[in-house]
Amino acid sequence: MAFTFQINDDVNWNHDEKLLKKAEENLPEIIETTVVPVAIADVVADQKGANGYVAKISDKNITKLADYTLGRDESIVLDLGDHYVGHFTLAINSVGSPMDxxxxxxxxxxxxxxxxxxKSSDYDGWLSKSWIQEEYIHLxxxxxxxxxxRRxxxxxxxxxxxxTSPKWKASFSQPVFTAESSVSMNQLAPYEIDDPELKDIYNVSVKTLLDCMQTVFEDGPKRDRRLWIGDLRLQALANYATFGDLALTKRCxxxxxxxxxxxxxxxxxxxTAPELIPDDTFLFEYSIFFAAILADYYYETKDLEVLKDLYPMAKKQMDLAMKLVDDEGRLNLLEEWPAFIDWSNEFEKxxxxxxxxxYALRxxxxxxxxxxxxxxxxxERVLADMIHFSREVLFDTKEQQFIVEKNHEINVASQVWMVLAEVFDQExxxxxxTTTVATQFPITGIATPYMYHHVVEALFLAGxxxxxxxxxxxxxxxxxxxxADTFWEAFKPEEPDFSPYGSPIMSSYCHAWSCTPAYLIKKYL
Incomplete structure (x- = not known):
């Protein structure tokens, strides 16, 4: 099964106004920070950069921006010095003859x-072109x-x-980017990391999380800008380890x-805009992860009010999921309620x-x-049945790996989730x-930091x-x-230019589910 667009027009929704009121009571105030460009950049082809391009500091001086007048087909690139999310303003004047x-x-x-x-005109992918971050304006x-x-x-x-016209050119000045987030780097407690590479990874993951923390935990501030359960679970864990913004987790x-x-x-x-609207998309593990997120939140806060309010919904997800578990302890996934696991379609899930x-039932x-x-x-009985089935039917004692029952496929995701689920003991x-590393590394065919997070955590959990x-x-x-200034939605080391959408212009290069190294480093190192 693979993730595809779902259209479920016949869904009827319940809106619990009491719970939604509590969500709005935890709406954060957005912190605004003024950012001015630090340089003028030249974008040049270079295979050392993402998708074959890098930005180099230009000979032009950003403090003299207004002097670099532009006419027909001329351009200039401003470099903010880091990744930000927010709004942009710019002063523009004409230079030369009267503006005709x-x-x-x-x-x-x-x-x-x-x-x-x-070039946006070259994009012909399956997501809407309306996400492309470009504007055409007449003044x-x-x-x-x-x-x-727009943000x-x-x-x-x-x-x-x-x-313009042959008679005059445009002059630009006072560029200001107003960066927005519900948290600030000032909220971070000092944290020392001796390994310089891990320190860089930690810092970039924290910046990724910050830029995705808006009025909700967004999946990607460039594209989608939605609250997804899969992203929320990982963002919440990273947030507990860094900013500690418990109100935003509670709101979500x-x-x-x-x-x-x-x-x-x-x-x-x-x-969340123009009003609160649930999407008609349903993913199996995302539904049951609601219970896991609630359990993580309670472990972190001991907030009994939230637990009492939301426990019935967590219980319902597990009750619905258990209907798919047969008497042997086998989960039988439905086409209309598929498991996501990863973008990749190259393995059975x-x-x-x-x-x-x-994992969620525990x-x-x-x-x-x-x-x-x-x-x-x-x-507890269903949990025991599922563990027994996994050990007796899905585990190949000769290969020392879990298999997919219908075709005996062995893949990384199967091992990882069974380890995270603690089907066996740590030994x-x-x-x-160890067998997975020896037989299936280097990993290929997995496309997301979401799945790589789980691989890394399974390795840590296994010692x-x-x-x-x-x-x-x-x-x-x-x-x-x-x-990377922030971590990406999708990345294959064996195919660095990979995009689920066929173009970098549509890919999200700041994405929530990639922010977890901060959590992994602080929990396991």
């Missing part, structure tokens, strides 16, 4: 230099101050004059708990899905005991992950600390080598 024609201006906002080089009268209404996620801003939990289907299922994601169910049982659940024995998990550090450096470290 409007200024026709194109602005491009780029997270990586390759987006400046890419009839200059001087003027241009204040763009952008970027480091680089290209100002390109499509046309209430948003999901307050909007469920008539049968009680939580959506995979929600929209059934066994990994079984692992996510065991965590649900912890909070169920706190809530004095009367049916606790039912959940056995160590043997499994393979050195292997976990090496993988972290080879994956997140390689993004930094390619110029």
């Amino acid at each position: 024609a409007p200024l026709y201006l194109q602005l491009k906002f780029a997270e990586v230099p390759a987006e400046i080089a890419a 009839d009268v200059l001087p003027a101050t241009l204040s763009l209404p 952008y996620s970027c480091r680089y801003i290209e100002l390109k004059v499509i046309d 939990l209430y948003l999901f708990g307050g909007m469920t289907t008539e049968e009680g299922k939580v959506p995979a994601n929600v929209f 059934d066994t990994a899905g079984q692992g996510t169910m065991i 965590r649900f049982i912890i909070i169920a005991k706190v809530m004095e659940e009367t049916a606790i024995e039912t959940y 056995k998990n160590s043997e499994i992950m 393979l600390k050195e292997e976990a550090i090496i993988l972290m450096k080879n994956y997140w470290g390689k993004m930094i080598d390619l110029g």
Whole structure:
């Protein structure tokens, strides 16, 4: 099964206004920070950079920006010095003869230099072109101050004059980017890391998290800008280890708990504008991870009010999921409720899905005991059945690896999720992950930091600390080598130019599920 667009027009939704009111009570104030460009950049082809481009500091001086007048087909690239999310303003004037024609201006906002080089007219992917961060603007009268209404996620801003007239040119000055986030770097406690490479990875992951923390934990501030459960689970863990913004996690939990289907299922994601809207997309492990997120939050806070408010929704996710577990303890996934696991379609996800169910069920049982659940024995029996089936049917004793039952496929995701689910003890998990490293590394065919996070954590959990550090450096470290200021939505080390959408102009280069090295480093090192 693979993730695809879902259209479920017949879904009826329940809105629990009491829970949604609590979500709004935890709406954060957005912190605004004024950022001015630090340099003018030249974007040049270079295979050392992401998608074959790098930005080099130009000979032009940013303090003399107004002197570099632009006419037809001329452009200049501003470098903010780091990745930011926010709004942009710019003063524009005309220089030369009287302004006898409007200024026709194109602005491009780029997270990586390759987006400046890419042409939106060439994009023919499956996501909407409307996400491309570019604007075409006519200005009839200059001087003027241009204040763009959209919010952008970027480091680089290209100002390109499509046309003026032969009689005059455009002059630009006072560029200001107002960066926005619900948290500040000032909230971070000092944290020393001796390893310089791990220190860089930690810092970039924290910046990634900060830029994704807006009025909710966004998945990507450039594109989607939505609250997804899969991202939320990882963002919350990274947040606990860094900024400690418990109110934002609480808000996001209430948003999901307050909007469920008539049968009680939580959506995979929600929209917050123009109003609160649940999406008609449902992913198996995302639904059951609601219980895991609630358990993590309670472990962190001991907030019994939140647990009491949202426990019924967590219980419903597990009850719905248990209907897919047969008497042998086998999870039977549905086409309309697929497991995501990773963007990649190159491996079967059934066994990994079984692992996510065991993982979530373990965590649900912890909070169920706190809530004095009367049916606790039912959940414990299903958990025991699923573990037994996994050990007896899905584990190949000869290969020392978990298999996919229908075709005996062995893949990394199956091993990782069964280890995270603690189907065996640590000693056995160590043997499994040692075999995985020996037979399936270097990893290929996995496309997301979301899945790589779970691989690294499984290595740590199995006691393979050195292997976990090496993988972290080879994956997140390689993004930094390619110029990353924040970590990306999708990345294949064996195919550095990979995009799920076929173009860097659509890829998200600041994405929530890639922020977890901060959590991994602080928890395991």
